[in-house]
Amino acid sequence: MEQAKSLVAELLSRDVDTNRIDCGFTRLRNQMDVEEAEALDKAIELIKIDNGSGKAKVYSCQWLTSVLNKHGYKISSSTISRHISKRCSCE
Numbered sequence: 001m002e003q004a005k006s007l008v009a010e011l012l013s014r015d016v017d018t019n020r021i022d023c024g025f026t027r028l029r030n031q032m033d034v035e036e037a038e039a040l041d042k043a044i045e046l047i048k049i050d051n052g053s054g055k056a057k058v059y060s061c062q063w064l065t066s067v068l069n070k071h072g073y074k075i076s077s078s079t080i081s082r083h084i085s086k087r088c089s090c091e
């Protein structure tokens with residue numbers, strides 16, 4: 001196991017690995033336990049395959065946003081839709 005870097009070392013050598021910034025969606029997903037994260041992945045898949053538009057859409061970013069907000073996860077539907085359409089910072 002490598003020891004944690006000292007502050008000086010870390011400030012002076014920025015790793016490319018830690019350079020990547022996850023989007024709000026991924027950061028929120030990382031706070032969840034395994035079961036919740038798996039359910040979230042399934043919800044994202046359902047949104048992707050739901051071909052309905054407008055009110056015909058059963059699974060939508062708005063739906064997921066309201067469910068997450070209801071359970072105390074603060075996220076906006078634009079963050080979710082950016083992640084789904086791969087226009088976010090983690091893709």
Ligand SMILES: [Zn+2]
Binds near residue numbers: 022088089090091
């Ligand atoms: Zn993302």
